[in-house]
Amino acid sequence: MQAATTLESRATRGTQLALTILAVILSVGAYVLVVLGKTGKAPPDIVAFVAAMSAAFLIAHFVVVRLAPGADPVLLPTAAVLSGLGYAMIYRLDPGRAGDQFGWLMLGLGLFVLTLFVIRDHRVLDGYTYTIGLAGVAFLLLPVAPGIGRTINGARLWVGVGPLVFEPAEISKVLLVIFLASFLNAKKELLAMATRRIGPLHFPELRYMGPLLVAWAISLAVLFLEKDLGSSLLFFGIFTAMLWTATGRASYLVLGVVLFAIGAFIGYSAFAHVQERVTIYLHALDPQHLHADGYQVAQAQFAMATGGMVGTGLGQGHPDLIPSVWTDFIFAAFGEELGLFGVTALLLLYVALIGRGFRAALAREDGFSKLLGAGLTTAVALQTFIIVGGVTRLIPLTGITLPFVSYGGSSLVANFVLLALLIRVSAPPPAHAPTRARGRPRATERAESQPTVQTPRGEPA
């Protein structure tokens, strides 16, 4: 196993290096094009930029190679290109904010490295199930706390500590995925037991459906208290997907859809801001909404339509007519200036990232790793789908960011931590399972029967 790992590692190492260098080149290229378009000259800080980007990503590359040998070589470079393109576009839209974004990018990469350093085997996280879970929920609901909670753009999603304002939902997303991976992996047989049948669907005992209902309740709570559709939808979606992945029971999917529908209905009936989102989705281009609440969505549609197939060219369009275009709507800016070609390239990058993420989940043998990989990937995939869908008016708009590309420190940093964990999952774990944190045998150990993983005690499965 070791020899194979080494050979494999060298090949993947080479690929990752090549791809990372390519990613840096593309990012620098995009930045130069943007500055050229704006000022007609090459950026004055080009050397510093190249140095910083190369250093940051190459360090990240080496850390992956050293600390996570055999990891998937595509994950880091893809995220690098996405964040590089995002930076270039943000610079085009608002150079002041680009400075912030660059800082956060460096911070994100720092935390990326730190995560890989601190967590040598992701399975150690399996031992802190409930701690992590509680932390996740706490972070999710933190903005509700009086005093530090902030409402920005109608959503109480933010927490301000002194000058620092961040979005704890982004962190809680990662924590909750870890929690769910651990919890669902432990309980999966229980949850998968079918005692009732309704048509082709098997349902477990009502009490075992508790977790689904709790998750549903929490997402509704997020909707209620924080007035945010996006996080609520994302969380519930991730949970349902992971529950289904763990148990294989289609009934959970169906139940999830039903609960979602009920939740959506409740949300629509009870909340003006949900109704508003739906109205805007349906009627953004109607005269009475076009210049009022539907303005942002309408402008995004115009922007993309004006871009057409090849786009207006970087710096030639008018994405600035879209309010807050650097965050949620940055996709529309790409649509306008880089056209369908540019937007397809972005989508393909995400597809690559997501594909490799699922591949990593498949490559691992133990349930926790699989669920963790699948869950983290689902988080990125679903978030991307929700925001791109909202921006293109496929579905109602919700306020979440485009991973790696949108302006926003919390999102960027959290996504790089997520990436680190995903890379960790994609790398073949060390031969020995990590020591347990508690006395009780962990469910993962019980469930596993892999020859490569040595259980400390010969417990029956």
Add this chain to the structure above:
Amino acid sequence: MMDRQIRRLALAFLALFAVLFAQANYLQVFASSRYANNPANQRLLLQEYAVDRGDILARDGQTVLARSRPTKGKFEYLRVYPNGPLYADVTGYYSIVFGRYGAEASENDYLAGRAPELLPQNLVDEILGRPKRGATVVTTINAGLQQVARRALGSLPGGVVALDPRTGEVLAMVANPSYDPNPLASHDPAVVRQARRALLRAPGKPLLSRASQELFPPGSTFKLVTASAALENGMRPSTTFPNPPALQLPNSTAMLHNFGGEHCLGGAAQLTLAQALTVSCNVVFGEIGLRLGAAKLVEQAQKFGFDKAIPFELPFEEGSIPPVGEFAGALSFVATSAIGQQDVQANPMQMALVGAAIANGGVEMEPHVVKEIRDADGRVVKEIKPSVFGQPISARTSAELTAMMVSVVNAGTGTAAQIPGVQVAGKTGTAETPSGKPHAWFVSFAPARNPRIVVAVVVLNGGDLGSDATGGAVAAPIAKAVIQAALRG
């Protein structure tokens, strides 16, 4: 094993992303035009205003009718009309809120630098990083003549059109009231809206050109059409007609009278066609109309372009005459139509074309106001060549009519148009209106032998002379001033 679920999850997301891709395709390819051209989408407008829009010049290539000036602000260029109201009928306007009109509209592809002929220049500009520059439109308008026409018309309501019968080039086009396109081109939508509101409320509809868009009864100038029909259908200038003091209209108790109730030519028993035109005898022409019949009259009018689509770059309402069917139950209308009353309508542009056909050996050229297009560096990229609209009358008819029109000026109702040393041909018109103040018309060309210019004038409701007005008294002097200036210069 979870693998099955994971694979399906991956496929599900692939499908979801395929849907996203489809949506992007919808927005950016299939429905792209529809969304991009939504009036609320400023982008195309902003893109358009980022172009250094081409100038519109008079035929001398120097006098500027419209140009673009760079400005600060989101709309990068401002459209300026240095002689605003003077050329408004020709230039039209270029407005953020109300779009384009007139030459600004018809030549937009060139002015905006979008026409295919401008591709090479656009490419060079792109490479050199210069802003896109539109092409220059050189009009056929003679700046000096336009000013003469404007001064001659003065503040009288009506319109003047001068064109070259050999080519169809419009040399001058003036209407009263007109408007100043400058406020309409403002970058401030409030200013634009206010200006337009004022124009829409102003009396006389300044935005509709009386020279080419509004329609009025042509009165006796239409006798040129009736006479054409007569000559084309077997009658001769020497054909005689009875000359009663008034004409008994068929199927009616009404009588057709001459101007002022007079008896043509002092009461002569018979008049020739030529004499009748010279003194503009309603009674005889009514008779001619009845003899011709509706079909031939309508047909001849249509040959001149009435009720047809005459190609012209600017908004143009062709003359109109009721269709043959309408005369079926109303024979008397044929008589009244023959003298340019009843439901016959025309404007100076239409009547100028009638005159032009007569002046040009019977060949009516298509009117055009654009002479050539030059790219931003001055190279001619398109030349508009004269084009024939049709041949409403034979060369012989045109010669005969010319002779008659010469006698109108020399000895008939148009003596006010006489110019020493130049033989002017013309026809007056004094169209009755419900208000009692007639429209004064004059259609003319000169020199009669080899005409170089056709001028058609209408002054509404008699101008200064009110109900005492006649075509000869009010309109002919204006035409004379224009012809003199044209032949001099």
